[in-house]
């Protein structure tokens with residue numbers, strides 16, 4: 001059985017579909033394909 005950490009390490013880096021910035025995997029998982037900046041509620 002592969003550890004969950006190994007699994008995430010093998011995933012490619014996600015990029016924001018709006019600004020093209022590299023995203024942290026954990027965040028990307030929560031916000032889909034948009035980074036924190038583009039997903040800011042105040043914008």
Ligand SMILES: [Zn+2]
Pocket residue numbers: 016017018019020021034035036037038039
């Ligand atoms: Zn972005």
